[in-house]
Amino acid sequence: MAPLWALQLATSAKSFLDNPILGSPRFNAAGLHVGRVKLAAALCSWRRRRLAGKVRPDWREAFDRDGFVAIRDVVSPAEFPALRAAILAYQGPAREMRQGDAITRRLAIDPGMLGAIEPLRALLAREDLAALFHYVASFRTTPLHYIQTIVSHDGGEHGADPQETLHADSFHSSLKAWLFLNPVGAEEGPFTYVPGSHRFTPERLEWERRRSLSDPHAIDRLSARGSPRVSTQDLAAMKLAPPEALAVPGNTLVVADTLGFHARGASLRPGERVEIWSYARRNPFLPWLGGDLFSLPGIAERRVNWLWAVRDRLEARIGQPWRPAGTRTASADGETHSPSARMPRRLRP
Numbered sequence: 001m002a003p004l005w006a007l008q009l010a011t012s013a014k015s016f017l018d019n020p021i022l023g024s025p026r027f028n029a030a031g032l033h034v035g036r037v038k039l040a041a042a043l044c045s046w047r048r049r050r051l052a053g054k055v056r057p058d059w060r061e062a063f064d065r066d067g068f069v070a071i072r073d074v075v076s077p078a079e080f081p082a083l084r085a086a087i088l089a090y091q092g093p094a095r096e097m098r099q100g101d102a103i104t105r106r107l108a109i110d111p112g113m114l115g116a117i118e119p120l121r122a123l124l125a126r127e128d129l130a131a132l133f134h135y136v137a138s139f140r141t142t143p144l145h146y147i148q149t150i151v152s153h154d155g156g157e158h159g160a161d162p163q164e165t166l167h168a169d170s171f172h173s174s175l176k177a178w179l180f181l182n183p184v185g186a187e188e189g190p191f192t193y194v195p196g197s198h199r200f201t202p203e204r205l206e207w208e209r210r211r212s213l214s215d216p217h218a219i220d221r222l223s224a225r226g227s228p229r230v231s232t233q234d235l236a237a238m239k240l241a242p243p244e245a246l247a248v249p250g251n252t253l254v255v256a257d258t259l260g261f262h263a264r265g266a267s268l269r270p271g272e273r274v275e276i277w278s279y280a281r282r283n284p285f286l287p288w289l290g291g292d293l294f295s296l297p298g299i300a301e302r303r304v305n306w307l308w309a310v311r312d313r314l315e316a317r318i319g320q321p322w323r324p325a326g327t328r329t330a331s332a333d334g335e336t337h338s339p340s341a342r343m344p345r346r347l348r349p
């Protein structure tokens with residue numbers, strides 16, 4: 001495996017646990033991890049400089065300062081209720097994944113959904129939003145788009161939702177976005193972000209260096225696999241502000257660089273959060289902006305279904321956490337319950 005592990009150094013591979021070169025305390029003491037972090041950050045800044053001109057200045061300023069931007073009334077308030085109603089009424093093939101006591105349900109925004117909900121197609125085609133997505137992703141790439149529902153406190157003997165612990169998604173920038181269809185209260189699992197934590201200050205670099213020196217088998221699994229968890233003491237040592245919980249009205253779009261520390265805020269009651277959710281992550285070491293064939297129209301909106309299908313086929317080798325959950329609506333109202341999706345993996349038929 002050594003040649004493959006070595007090639008992965010030039011990719012977004014991030015798991016200290018699965019790649020012994022990336023996770024080697026010896027190589028990392030010699031600067032491997034911090035070197036990758038710095039190179040990825042320099043290339044990201046260079047790509048963003050070339051994408052900046054097309055982004056609305058107030059959005060860019062907020063994003064550059066905080067690492068996220070929250071845009072209220074992103075859809076005109078006159079048009080939002082119809083868009084929301086159409087999305088919530090739409091039935092399509094859904095997938096679900098459990099993490100602790102939370103279930104994430106996703107419906108692909110695919111040709112079927114785009115054909116049925118014209119205002120959704122128009123929203124995702126907006127040039128101002130595309131320019132913002134490109135800037136945050138630091139590539140001219142089309143994100144994967146889904147209708148996502150977070151079902152919190154789904155009961156049972158499951159542990160806590162791991163997304164509720166502050167973490168970075170990786171060692172490099174990538175985009176996640178949430179357009180909330182309903183208001184999200186402070187006690188209803190709001191997206192939470194540590195403002196300014198997307199910057200590689202000397203303190204953050206020192207934290208990256210220290211975490212790369214640990215034995216990956218001796219730390220928590222998610223950190224070892226490349227999504228490092230961060231403690232309150234770490235945040236203080238990095239001179240970062242306290243996390244900000246984004247309790248927002250419906251029709252708010254939050255676009256974030258998930259290199260910054262973020263989490264899903266605690267949800268005090270069982271409930272659902274429904275959103276248009278977008279995601280983009282590319283190889284951070286590419287110097288160019290475009291060249292993503294999967295972003296071509298006709299292909300981009302089919303990717304999610306292809307990704308699910310490929311993983312279904314490779315399940316025995318790489319696992320498939322996204323279980324089919326029947327044809328249904330995003331929210332509980334139209335549920336067609338699929339028991340196997342909720343059953344712990346080892347008990348499934």
Ligand SMILES: O=C(O)CCC(=O)C(=O)O
Nearest residue numbers: 163190191192262263264
């Ligand atoms: O759903 C959220 O509010 C945040 C989820 C999260 O932490 C993540 O996707 O990495």
